[in-house]
Amino acid sequence: MAARGQVGSAYWDGCNPARQAYTARFRILISAMPMEKQGARASYLDIPLSTLSNYWIGRRVPSAADLAAIHDAVRRSAPGVPDQLEHLERLRKHAAVRRNASAEPQQECSNIRAAEQISTASPTRPFQSDSSAPSSQSGTIPAAGPAHDRHSGDEEKTGETVRALITAQSAGDRRGVIGIAWSASKALTHEELCTAAADLYASGHPGLGEALLLGGRERGHEDTMRLAITLIRAGLTDQAELVLRAALPRGGRRQP
Incomplete structure (x- = not known):
């Protein structure tokens, strides 16, 4: 079942594991917003819906500055969201690396x-x-x-x-x-x-x-x-x- 407000769960066909890992974490960030519709989220983030959709499936990766702006906007919309920009940026750097298909490891x-x-x-x-939450051990x-x-x-x-x-x-x-x-x-x-x-x-x-x-x-x-x-x-x-x-x-x- 698709997550709340999700326009599609599939990744872009060109996603490698690094980009999938970043995109999965990016989806978690966006899903923390109180708006249920992607259009409302895009409007609040002040980006086109098509851009957010491309970010959502991993077809595009935002720049460091754009990711920081999105991260800050999400936290404004949902003050309880913890600061995760540093981790997201580490994943983004790996995800943004372009690779030739013939050179894929x-x-x-x-x-x-x-x-x-x-x-x-x-x-x-x-x-x-499984909706159960993890208990810390x-x-x-x-x-x-x-x-x-x-x-x-x-x-x-x-x-x-x-x-x-x-x-x-x-x-x-x-x-x-x-x-x-x-x-x-x-x-x-x-x-x-x-x-x-x-x-x-x-x-x-x-x-x-x-x-x-x-x-x-x-x-x-x-x-x-x-x-x-x-x-x-x-x-x-x-x-x-x-x-x-x-x-x-x-x-x-x-x-x-």
Whole structure:
């Protein structure tokens, strides 16, 4: 089912995973506005409806200045919306990079296929609509650093990732879930991935937890081991085994 005020859930065919991840987060920002119609939202943002529609499907990416203006306008319309411009801008930079079709990295396509396999193979049917909100279990995960501001920043990033995944799932936006998981696997530290995954499992979204952990399925051997160790230290041994198994080639043994 389409999200409230949504003119269409499909992405533009030319969206790569980075652009899908940005677009999914941009949709969450726009959907926070109190107006239900896209036309009313565009009018309030002082941009043409066609422009907002192109931003919504990922066909176009706004400039940094335009994104900042949209972000500020959304927050004026909905004062409770937290400041997320810095994170949006990081995603926007990756999304705005133009790539030739012939130069598209093969790994990117593999990441999409891997995440799609997770979503379709999970016995928990992770992409069914679920309106339950995530409960924070981050206290069971080792903090990324001793400073309070660092800890708060980590919680904000992991919380945003968890909320974005649940929102995309509730909207039936499977490609959005894939894009967010792929992006998060590249942007978050091992501790942040562990915290976000723990929150998803604890709040009854194991399929999303798997998608998040396996979103970077083609990570290197050292990176895989570090993530697995972090999960084990947090008591997530089954999830650590999942990550390690996913890193093995077909047949269950790593090639010499």
